[in-house]
Amino acid sequence: MSALPGSPEGTAVTGLDSSPVDVGSLAEVPPLPERARLEARDIIARYPVARSALLPMLHLVQSYQGYVTPEGVALCAEELGLTKAEVGAVATFYTMYKRRPTGRHLVSVCTNTLCAVLGGQRIMDALSADLGVHHDETAVDGSITLEHAECLAACDYAPVVTVDYEFYDQQDVESARELVAALRRGEKPLPTRGAPLTDFRGVSRQLAGFSQHADEAAAAAAVDAPGDYGPTLRGLRLAEERGESAPPMQGPEPEPADTGEPRETVRPSGTTGETPAQEAADARVAAADNPAEEAGAAGSHPDAPEPSGRALADQDDGTETPAGAEPGTGDQSPDVPPPAGEGSDGPSRTIQGRAPKRRR
Numbered sequence: 605m606s607a608l609p610g611s612p613e614g615t616a617v618t619g620l621d622s623s624p625v626d627v628g629s630l631a632e633v634p635p636l637p638e639r640a641r642l643e644a645r646d647i648i649a650r651y652p653v654a655r656s657a658l659l660p661m662l663h664l665v666q667s668y669q670g671y672v673t674p675e676g677v678a679l680c681a682e683e684l685g686l687t688k689a690e691v692g693a694v695a696t697f698y699t700m701y702k703r704r705p706t707g708r709h710l711v712s713v714c715t716n717t718l719c720a721v722l723g724g725q726r727i728m729d730a731l732s733a734d735l736g737v738h739h740d741e742t743a744v745d746g747s748i749t750l751e752h753a754e755c756l757a758a759c760d761y762a763p764v765v766t767v768d769y770e771f772y773d774q775q776d777v778e779s780a781r782e783l784v785a786a787l788r789r790g791e792k793p794l795p796t797r798g799a800p801l802t803d804f805r806g807v808s809r810q811l812a813g814f815s816q817h818a819d820e821a822a823a824a825a826a827v828d829a830p831g832d833y834g835p836t837l838r839g840l841r842l843a844e845e846r847g848e849s850a851p852p853m854q855g856p857e858p859e860p861a862d863t864g865e866p867r868e869t870v871r872p873s874g875t876t877g878e879t880p881a882q883e884a885a886d887a888r889v890a891a892a893d894n895p896a897e898e899a900g901a902a903g904s905h906p907d908a909p910e911p912s913g914r915a916l917a918d919q920d921d922g923t924e925t926p927a928g929a930e931p932g933t934g935d936q937s938p939d940v941p942p943p944a945g946e947g948s949d950g951p952s953r954t955i956q957g958r959a960p961k962r963r964r
């Protein structure tokens with residue numbers, strides 16, 4: 605455990621980054637102005653519970669200092685009545701909170717499955733070579749922080765790059781290189797869709813819930829531009845051309861007729877003595893034609909007991925020992941009741957927490 609890079613507090617802030625500190629770039633981080641504290645209080649006033657304001661407050665800190673500094677952690681802790689360790693725990697959980705100084709722009713390259721197979725990893729490798737940095741590092745000129753990202757929720761535009769969270773769709777190595785070169789020259793190429801590009805501190809201010817624009821006109825000019833959205837709507841257009849439509853959504857099951865009995869009493873459906881839901885689940889288990897399907901059907905059976913938390917994962921080894929029972933004794937844990945309708949001498953489970961296949 606160590607403090608945030610450059611922390612004057614040694615190990616007082618726990619759980620944070622322990623990588624080497626670039627003291628040179630830290631010298632350029634301006635102290636938080638008094639205005640930041642007042643804005644933090646504005647954010648707190650938006651929420652019925654003060655600590656709910658922590659996430660936008662951390663963005664606010666980044667808007668002034670470029671990352672979550674020890675000073676910013678302290679400000680959040682003071683204003684919210686939290687410990688610095690509690691603030692640090694949140695700041696280190698989410699990747700949008702940066703633990704070291706960022707460049708003017710944050711370039712995120714999606715290297716998740718779809719983008720990766722369409723060239724996302726090649727883009728990441730090329731930018732990494734051009735900038736001389738790896739994931740979560742900043743070019744020496746301070747222009748760009750590069751990171752690889754998990755799915756950016758734009759798979760239909762893969763491979764995707766974002767700059768300060770604005771989208772640049774369907775990139776390839778060359779277009780991404782040109783984009784980054786333009787950013788390093790101080791230009792701000794228009795995103796493929798959405799709002800015009802700002803910079804990392806500007807977008808952090810937006811995420812804190814404040815305008816980064818000087819006046820109303822500038823703010824109005826920065827609203828999302830109309831987009832094409834062609835790939836997103838492609839399925840809809842094809843369906844229209846073909847006269848296809850989605851099947852109607854199933855509504856809720858009809859209420860049982862009011863028989864005068866208590867509502868929670870569900871009557872068995874006849875010959876089997878089970879409810880319709882149990883019968884349907886039995887049928888799904890019986891129809892399973894491979895072990896995985898069978899296990900899935902058994903797990904969703906109304907008679908299947910609730911999995912017993914971590915014990916389920918720890919014990920999913922194919923033995924018949926339920927959580928809390930002595931191995932080999934066949935004892936049933938008091939926390940794991942037998943499926944409804946089965947006594948203690950009912951059939952044993954093959955996998956902890958799952959009902960056995962029910963055969964007729």
Ligand code: FES
Nearest residue numbers: 714719756758759
């Ligand atoms: S995999 Fe890249 S946006 Fe989804």
